[in-house]
Amino acid sequence: MILYRLRDPRGARVLSRRSSGFIQRRWNSEKSKDVETHVIKTPVGINAAIAALSPKTTRLSIEGPIECDLEGFTLLNSPLFNKGSAFSLEEREAFNLVGLLPSKVNTLDEQVDRAYKQFSYLKSPLAKNDFCTSMRIQNKVLYYEMVRRHIREMLPIIYTPTEGDAIAAYSHRFRRPEGCFLDIEHPETIDRRLSMFGEDKDIDYIVMSDGEGILGIGDQGVGGVRIAIAKLGLMTLCAGIHPGRTLSIVLDVGTNNEELLKDELYMGNRFPRVRGERYWNFVDQVIHAIKNRFPSAVLHYEDFGVSTGRTMLHKYRQELPSFNDDIQGTGAVAMASITAALKFSNRDLLDSSLLIYGAGSAGIGVADQVTTHMVNHGATVEEAKSKIHCMDRNGLILKSMNDVSDAQRSYADDDKDWQGVDTKSLIEVIRKIKPTVLVGCSTRAGAFTEEVIKEMYKYNKQPIVFPLSNPTRLHEAFPEDIMKYTENNALIATGSPFPPVNGYAISENNNCFTFPGIGLGAVLSRCKTISDSMISAAVDQLASLSPKMENPKNGLLPRLEEITEVSAKVATAVILQSLEEGTARVENEERPNGGYVKVPRDFDKCLKWVQSQMWKPVYRPLVKVQHVPEVHTHQY
Numbered sequence: 001m002i003l004y005r006l007r008d009p010r011g012a013r014v015l016s017r018r019s020s021g022f023i024q025r026r027w028n029s030e031k032s033k034d035v036e037t038h039v040i041k042t043p044v045g046i047n048a049a050i051a052a053l054s055p056k057t058t059r060l061s062i063e064g065p066i067e068c069d070l071e072g073f074t075l076l077n078s079p080l081f082n083k084g085s086a087f088s089l090e091e092r093e094a095f096n097l098v099g100l101l102p103s104k105v106n107t108l109d110e111q112v113d114r115a116y117k118q119f120s121y122l123k124s125p126l127a128k129n130d131f132c133t134s135m136r137i138q139n140k141v142l143y144y145e146m147v148r149r150h151i152r153e154m155l156p157i158i159y160t161p162t163e164g165d166a167i168a169a170y171s172h173r174f175r176r177p178e179g180c181f182l183d184i185e186h187p188e189t190i191d192r193r194l195s196m197f198g199e200d201k202d203i204d205y206i207v208m209s210d211g212e213g214i215l216g217i218g219d220q221g222v223g224g225v226r227i228a229i230a231k232l233g234l235m236t237l238c239a240g241i242h243p244g245r246t247l248s249i250v251l252d253v254g255t256n257n258e259e260l261l262k263d264e265l266y267m268g269n270r271f272p273r274v275r276g277e278r279y280w281n282f283v284d285q286v287i288h289a290i291k292n293r294f295p296s297a298v299l300h301y302e303d304f305g306v307s308t309g310r311t312m313l314h315k316y317r318q319e320l321p322s323f324n325d326d327i328q329g330t331g332a333v334a335m336a337s338i339t340a341a342l343k344f345s346n347r348d349l350l351d352s353s354l355l356i357y358g359a360g361s362a363g364i365g366v367a368d369q370v371t372t373h374m375v376n377h378g379a380t381v382e383e384a385k386s387k388i389h390c391m392d393r394n395g396l397i398l399k400s401m402n403d404v405s406d407a408q409r410s411y412a413d414d415d416k417d418w419q420g421v422d423t424k425s426l427i428e429v430i431r432k433i434k435p436t437v438l439v440g441c442s443t444r445a446g447a448f449t450e451e452v453i454k455e456m457y458k459y460n461k462q463p464i465v466f467p468l469s470n471p472t473r474l475h476e477a478f479p480e481d482i483m484k485y486t487e488n489n490a491l492i493a494t495g496s497p498f499p500p501v502n503g504y505a506i507s508e509n510n511n512c513f514t515f516p517g518i519g520l521g522a523v524l525s526r527c528k529t530i531s532d533s534m535i536s537a538a539v540d541q542l543a544s545l546s547p548k549m550e551n552p553k554n555g556l557l558p559r560l561e562e563i564t565e566v567s568a569k570v571a572t573a574v575i576l577q578s579l580e581e582g583t584a585r586v587e588n589e590e591r592p593n594g595g596y597v598k599v600p601r602d603f604d605k606c607l608k609w610v611q612s613q614m615w616k617p618v619y620r621p622l623v624k625v626q627h628v629p630e631v632h633t634h635q636y
């Protein structure tokens with residue numbers, strides 16, 4: 001079979017391009033006869049040492065040997081190609097590494113064992129997080145393989161909750177910059193800054209944040225670059241997005257975090273957040289620069305403030321393939337967990353009612369996804385919305401309220417139905433609505449009290465309770481207590497990881513079950529836009545993988561250890577939906593050797609194709625090429 005390497009989508013035009021100090025090469029693989037051409041991009045000449053540290057050195061193929069003209073210290077300092085003690089004796093000779101490594105040649109297994117011992121020796125989660133960061137920027141293969149093997153233990157270190165602490169301490173613990181910093185004071189330099197990371201089809205996936213609503217800990221200013229980096233790490237870990245073809249961006253637009261403004265070590269712009277026209281002009285310029293420079297990239301918005309994130313999503317979602325993880329990723333994974341819980345307890349979505357406690361990005365994201373699902377199952381939008389009730393800091397959202405957003409207003413309850421009820425009291429609201437599902441996205445620790453849970457249990461034999469706020473200390477309730485108050489009958493999903501309770505697995509309603517698969521599907525389909533129905537396809541696929549029906553002690557979502565397979569299936573569902581809607585462009589792109597790719601419409605065959613496109617943490621042999629003299633047109 002001839003496969004088209006989607007991450008090698010360069011045609012003749014690109015192959016003949018000589019710019020940026022790089023030369024494009026073609027190389028026919030002996031090993032993988034099913035793959036027509038590998039197109040390989042190597043840094044050349046005097047800029048190689050600097051280039052080796054940047055994603056411009058990305059190898060575009062995902063299997064077979066890699067041509068390399070880096071050597072010596074430069075090669076050891078290049079995280080995409082470095083193998084450390086695993087360089088073979090032949091490679092050490094060929095790449096001028098003799099004398100730079102101890103004599104023992106290790107296998108990847110041995111390296112992972114050693115690295116894991118070092119990780120285990122460290123006591124605090126933050127020290128472990130530091131260790132992981134330093135390994136990620138030293139050796140990508142070793143890092144991703146180590147985390148893959150210990151995902152349950154390491155995910156909370158490299159993502160929520162520990163990553164939140166690392167972000168809060170960004171300017172104090174700063175060692176080496178990663179990511180692209182776009183400064184609202186210098187909009188004229190946006191493209192120059194982006195250009196450091198390549199052009200055209202060099203980037204598949206971008207995560208962007210302005211740091212206003214980080215992981216439940218609020219405004220972290222320029223430290224928000226780390227949430228973009230962390231999410232990209234999960235894109236590679238969970239969905240095999242090539243780690244050299246990603247870009248993290250922080251928009252440094254100031255901060256309203258008083259502690260940061262006073263902190264003499266703070267590294268971002270030291271003024272209050274810029275809002276309004278100036279902010280949106282800047283964002284507009286950024287989006288258009290991204291679109292021009294990286295026309296194939298998918299853009300993922302992360303941890304923007306509630307109104308900004310929503311506005312941005314709707315403003316640009318038709319312009320480029322983009323989605324907001326806090327709104328859509330969270331909505332999708334929560335909807336999949338709700339679907340699994342309803343199926344397990346023999347209830348129907350259309351007969352259910354939901355109470356969302358905390359109607360911000362995540363809460364309204366869940367509400368929107370539930371609405372879409374109810375509509376897909378036969379309800380009208382009005383019927384669906386009438387079954388969803390939202391509470392925020394001023395209590396139940398009512399039509400008479402002035403200080404609510406348009407999105408919140410669309411779920412507002414009629415005041416006349418609530419005469420004589422204290423709508424600020426969660427327990428009173430539950431008493432009246434008798435919800436099937438209670439979702440917490442409020443960052444209000446302990447809000448789901450014993451009384452609240454017991455009230456839910458009065459009306460439901462198996463109450464569905466999702467305390468989703470991060471980090472762990474901000475959870476609305478702890479699983480152990482919820483299970484105690486419901487005699488182990490509650491169906492729970494949480495925002496952060498928790499151990500099993502009385503033998504019942506507690507699923508982490510982690511959006512890493514959805515955004516990597518949605519992102520991979522969008523990258524591989526080369527879709528024009530990411531539609532609601534593509535996200536619904538992801539929800540249905542994820543819900544169908546729930547292990548709860550097999551055994552009541554299982555969680556609502558698959559085990560983390562299966563995340564790569566889950567992401568591949570979610571991506572497949574997204575691609576097939578995009579093809580059906582006619583938004584996929586993958587079949588219109590000419591292959592490097594001519595002709596066009598045909599994506600199989602059969603699910604299992606398409607899944608195999610998706611899996612063949614995913615980057616894997618394995619060492620590939622390096623083969624030497626000589627430097628090719630080149631005129632450098634690009635200034636670093």
Ligand SMILES: NC(=O)C1=CN([C@@H]2O[C@H](COP(=O)(O)OP(=O)(O)OC[C@H]3O[C@@H](n4cnc5c(N)ncnc54)[C@H](O)[C@@H]3O)[C@@H](O)[C@H]2O)C=CC1
Nearest residue numbers: 215216306330358359360361362392393442469470495511
């Ligand atoms: N588990 C998961 O997959 C995800 C979890 N989250 C978590 O959900 C939480 C919310 O995140 P976002 O929606 O992005 O933040 P957000 O700031 O947009 O929303 C929080 C909302 O809670 C409201 N709120 C604050 N105090 C409240 C109170 N006492 N009672 C009721 N509502 C109250 C706020 O007014 C705001 O509307 C965070 O802890 C975040 O880490 C967010 C995304 C994904």
Ligand SMILES: CC(=O)C(=O)O
Nearest residue numbers: 214215216326470511
């Ligand atoms: C998980 C996530 O995206 C958040 O807490 O913001």
Ligand SMILES: [Mg+2]
Nearest residue numbers: 215302303326
């Ligand atoms: Mg987030």
